[in-house]
Amino acid sequence: MSKAPRFITLEGGDGSGKSTQIRRLAAELKKRKIDAIVTREPGGSPGAEDIRNLVLNGDPERWDSLTEALLMFAARANHVSHTIKPALMKRQWVICDRFTDSTYAYQGAGHGLARETIRRMEALVLGDFRPDLTLILDIPVEQGLARTSGRTKDMRFEAFDHDFHERMRQCYLTIARKDPMRCEVIDASQDEDAVAKAIWAAVKKRYKL
Numbered sequence: 001m002s003k004a005p006r007f008i009t010l011e012g013g014d015g016s017g018k019s020t021q022i023r024r025l026a027a028e029l030k031k032r033k034i035d036a037i038v039t040r041e042p043g044g045s046p047g048a049e050d051i052r053n054l055v056l057n058g059d060p061e062r063w064d065s066l067t068e069a070l071l072m073f074a075a076r077a078n079h080v081s082h083t084i085k086p087a088l089m090k091r092q093w094v095i096c097d098r099f100t101d102s103t104y105a106y107q108g109a110g111h112g113l114a115r116e117t118i119r120r121m122e123a124l125v126l127g128d129f130r131p132d133l134t135l136i137l138d139i140p141v142e143q144g145l146a147r148t149s150g151r152t153k154d155m156r157f158e159a160f161d162h163d164f165h166e167r168m169r170q171c172y173l174t175i176a177r178k179d180p181m182r183c184e185v186i187d188a189s190q191d192e193d194a195v196a197k198a199i200w201a202a203v204k205k206r207y208k209l
Contacts, residue, residue, distance in 0.1 A: 005087075006207065009135070011137070013165055015143065024199075028203075039084065042098075045083045047075070065113040073125045080129065100122055101134060105171040105175075134176075134179075135184050136172050139187075
């Protein structure tokens with residue numbers, strides 16, 4: 001099946017099930033003979049993975065919000081130039097676990113970095129490059145954090161309090177309301193199969209698969 005390459009991102013708070021759903025979406029595309037790669041942020045290229053280790057590990061207060069956002073965009077610049085754009089040029093679909101919306105949610109809403117500061121970084125690093133489709137996996141904070149309660153607490157963002165995660169959730173929902181042509185909100189409080197079905201329905205409808 002010949003389809004134009006697409007850049008799809010999945011966003012959402014901790015415990016929303018993004019990693020699982022990305023694998024399932026890639027498998028659905030493969031069934032239809034659509035070549036897709038799976039990647040993630042921060043990370044997704046060798047240089048960006050090095051920055052990922054700096055950002056995600058260590059004390060929760062290790063970085064201030066501005067430094068953290070700069071690191072995220074440095075990783076993103078490397079990721080886009082070394083992984084995402086080359087894949088799209090080869091007519092592969094790209095499915096990414098987080099992208100710029102996460103910076104608005106985490107460093108912006110979560111840590112209080114001004115939206116305009118992030119917007120300027122985005123303009124400098126990405127220009128007009130954006131995902132074709134963003135699937136926002138929405139889940140109540142309590143439910144999401146309960147799903148992650150058994151994880152090893154070595155990821156800095158999971159150590160932040162309930163209010164931090166609630167601010168992020170509301171930021172994602174605001175992004176979706178303001179950009180409905182790009183964003184689809186998926187109820188991630190459902191079981192895994194129901195979420196996968198909803199995601200596939202959104203992608204199938206969007207791209208007439």
